Amino acid sequence: MAGPRLCSHLSMESGVGTAPTPRGLPYYVAFSQLLGLTVVAMTGAWLGLYRGGIAWESTLQFNVHPLCMVIGLVFLQGDALLVYRVFRNEAKRTTKVLHGLLHVFAFIIALVGLVAVFDYHKKEGYADLYSLHSWCGILVFILYFVQWLVGFSFFLFPGASFSLRSCYRPQHIFFGAAIFLLSVGTALLGLKEALLFKLGTKYSTFAPEGVLANILGLLLACFGVVVLYILTRADWKRPPQAEEQALSMDFKTLTEGDSPSSQ
8 A cells, every 4th residue: 555655745745736826815915015014104104204203312212112013013923924825835844934033023123112112211201001002012022922932832943742733723823813913903002192192182183193193093903904814714724735744644643543554
């Protein structure tokens, strides 16, 4: 019975079974990137036009915070989640590394934004961690760090068994999407808080800054919705590759006592 199994492995390794890209997926991915880049650009425009720009050694240090958080915990985190939808036929190891690296870049940029706001508050004598936005922000940041550490331990660091990875994968996927959703929501809370602090009652008069920021908020929400839509489409999931099928077959043989000779 070795002949059919050998032919099967050769056909999988030859790349004949390369999965086609689902119809509609490229358009949604392109739309998500257009939204994400627009959000980043509009955040920069808002800070430049109405908040004086960005600088580290001045009162403008605070502006580093919203820009870094939008780039890191919204745009890059969203792109990291889409890696397994975009790179459908590449080696699983390569896709994992890209997924992990994007999360590292997102975490580092978000860390810069977090340091910026705490340092600014210290210099100006403002209180820390009293608002709902700050509580949600710290929660998201901690969850994001823990999610990355656990994901690295299970999926990139050698040693985790196939059965352990299989058991944890659904939780990893769920918490990844949940943390992304919380990140978008926290960004919206921070945007509203910043507008109320500066504009006060002028916010209700349709001040230009308020209108621009409201549009930015809508685009943030749209980006989150499009990314989550792509992630939740079952027919757009990355199909199992030859290496994954072989591992699954070996795991079934070990756990169920199956063997090629018994078939």
